[in-house]
Amino acid sequence: MKSYCVGVDxxxxxxxxxxxxxxxRMLGKWxxxxxxxxxxxxxxxxxxxxxxxxxxxxxISLEEIKGVGMGVPGPTMADGYVPVCVNLGWKxxxxxxxxxxxxxxxxxxxxxxxxxxxMGEMWKGGGKGYKNVVLFTLGTxxxxxVIINGKMVVGNRGLAGELGHMxxxxxxxxxxxxxxxxxxxxxxxxxxxxxxxxxxLEASDAESGLRNFETLTxxxxxxxAKKGDKLALEAVETLGKYxxxxxxxxxxxxxxxxxxxxxxxxxxxxxxxxVVRKYYEKYTVISKExxxxxxxxxxxxxxxxxxxKMAISR
Amino acid sequence: MKSYCVGVDxxxxxxxxxxxxxxxRMLGKWxxxxxxxxxxxxxxxxxxxxxxxxxxxxxISLEEIKGVGMGVPGPTMADGYVPVCVNLGWKxxxxxxxxxxxxxxxxxxxxxxxxxxxMGEMWKGGGKGYKNVVLFTLGTxxxxxVIINGKMVVGNRGLAGELGHMxxxxxxxxxxxxxxxxxxxxxxxxxxxxxxxxxxLEASDAESGLRNFETLTxxxxxxxAKKGDKLALEAVETLGKYxxxxxxxxxxxxxxxxxxxxxxxxxxxxxxxxVVRKYYEKYTVISKExxxxxxxxxxxxxxxxxxxKMAISR
Numbered sequence: 001m002k003s004y005c006v007g008v009d010x011x012x013x014x015x016x017x018x019x020x021x022x023x024x025r026m027l028g029k030w031x032x033x034x035x036x037x038x039x040x041x042x043x044x045x046x047x048x049x050x051x052x053x054x055x056x057x058x059x060i061s062l063e064e065i066k067g068v069g070m071g072v073p074g075p076t077m078a079d080g081y082v083p084v085c086v087n088l089g090w091k092x093x094x095x096x097x098x099x100x101x102x103x104x105x106x107x108x109x110x111x112x113x114x115x116x117x118x119m120g121e122m123w124k125g126g127g128k129g130y131k132n133v134v135l136f137t138l139g140t141x142x143x144x145x146v147i148i149n150g151k152m153v154v155g156n157r158g159l160a161g162e163l164g165h166m167x168x169x170x171x172x173x174x175x176x177x178x179x180x181x182x183x184x185x186x187x188x189x190x191x192x193x194x195x196x197x198x199x200x201l202e203a204s205d206a207e208s209g210l211r212n213f214e215t216l217t218x219x220x221x222x223x224x225a226k227k228g229d230k231l232a233l234e235a236v237e238t239l240g241k242y243x244x245x246x247x248x249x250x251x252x253x254x255x256x257x258x259x260x261x262x263x264x265x266x267x268x269x270x271x272x273x274x275v276v277r278k279y280y281e282k283y284t285v286i287s288k289e290x291x292x293x294x295x296x297x298x299x300x301x302x303x304x305x306x307x308x309k310m311a312i313s314r
Numbered sequence: 315m316k317s318y319c320v321g322v323d324x325x326x327x328x329x330x331x332x333x334x335x336x337x338x339r340m341l342g343k344w345x346x347x348x349x350x351x352x353x354x355x356x357x358x359x360x361x362x363x364x365x366x367x368x369x370x371x372x373x374i375s376l377e378e379i380k381g382v383g384m385g386v387p388g389p390t391m392a393d394g395y396v397p398v399c400v401n402l403g404w405k406x407x408x409x410x411x412x413x414x415x416x417x418x419x420x421x422x423x424x425x426x427x428x429x430x431x432x433m434g435e436m437w438k439g440g441g442k443g444y445k446n447v448v449l450f451t452l453g454t455x456x457x458x459x460v461i462i463n464g465k466m467v468v469g470n471r472g473l474a475g476e477l478g479h480m481x482x483x484x485x486x487x488x489x490x491x492x493x494x495x496x497x498x499x500x501x502x503x504x505x506x507x508x509x510x511x512x513x514x515l516e517a518s519d520a521e522s523g524l525r526n527f528e529t530l531t532x533x534x535x536x537x538x539a540k541k542g543d544k545l546a547l548e549a550v551e552t553l554g555k556y557x558x559x560x561x562x563x564x565x566x567x568x569x570x571x572x573x574x575x576x577x578x579x580x581x582x583x584x585x586x587x588x589v590v591r592k593y594y595e596k597y598t599v600i601s602k603e604x605x606x607x608x609x610x611x612x613x614x615x616x617x618x619x620x621x622x623k624m625a626i627s628r
Contacts, residue, residue: 253460253477
């Protein structure tokens, strides 16, 4: 009987793998290095070999695997095709098809890593119990994923879930990495929060605990805000305003059940969800009832959970 | 054989009805008045009676009807339940279920009128040939509908497609009908375009053809803009900027194939789609390829086409 599934989360430096039961109980997880030499052409061989070794150690045969899911750090089409993945050196490949061949024909599915992580948070994380879920990953940048009716939304050009690049401030003079000015990422990423805080410090003469840090981090900003530091709170409000606005956009676009916030910045906890909720409600006057706002819970395992779930979903 | 379907589009003053083949050829359309007396309790009887009479005239029996679809001017849940419909006086009804009983058990489906119109434009209008479609209806207000993978997106609270109430200008001081400030509707509806134009006229001493109109209309603004009137062009640019921004949001959210623009304002034609495209591209730097922007083509028939299509879709 095909009782198990495997989740693979390919990153630029390491590849995370996990074996799960069909109901989502994790039986084991491990990591291997990402060998990006020769245009990343060894990656899938390494993954196949590692899965075979691990399954054999666990006493599970390939015949018992219902499917293998794989998260890729780049745009991935609905059929698993990857036009280009700068992070791995891949160009015009269908890694799902190739890995399936290397695993004796096991079903393999492939998705963008942010979408796959969203699937994971829906299955066993902050979005558990819901079928319409949006995940924001607030890290160095801002990524995201969208699930509607239990299915990952990939979009026509694989752009679905690029939530960090919505223009939230037309008056911004600095450029985002994407070339646009005023993207959500410029205010809601860890880097963005620090940049906003520094601007606020420069523009003000007021005392602030933030002035005591030689190298200011996003965590410092939130820690000082929790102590009531006014300028730190201002940076947190800026994040809340713009992220709350984007939650409002998505609600008026397709009205999900729950927003899940993950990534390093989300370690700030309820101060983050509270400020986002405040602005989300301010900008969504049209409905009294609002979507839930929750923190992600799976951290770095969201990718392998989600990949495994994708593998066994229709 | 069940070869036909019926589309019903319920409005506050009249109800449009149409009979179609399963492939979407319209065999006949007609209208009846909307009787809102007694909390709208006669509406479904009137519809049932009218359908029976018309089908009998056309020599089609109820047994040949695969389904009847109905667009309702208010929030409609995924199962067809209407919590409240101010425009018709309805409260807590399932009109689909009730109409089905009145039509001897024929399958009846029910959706929000804007979503249903989107379905129509996808089937036989500006979105023909696509499966991921967003419709904007720029009329007195701004409505919309979202279709992903060929299916209407209703959302958790029936808010999906309320595109007119996205906050596009945080600096706005005037209130939208919804109570928020700076909604898309305040700049992209017919009313909004006129209001924006009047503001521009007041703020400027420049000559403008717009000053010659006693009662300025949206059409006047576009007509003058087409002649090159600078102040009129400014109002058109304002619409383009905010609507283009919202197209960008939706692309980064779920990346549709095509945006279809309908409603009275869309009669302006390509001047409208051109200016919207300009800003859509400006704000969506992350991808070179963009979604199509097209004009709606079905006008007032979008609702009956879409309702009929919904009736025969899974």
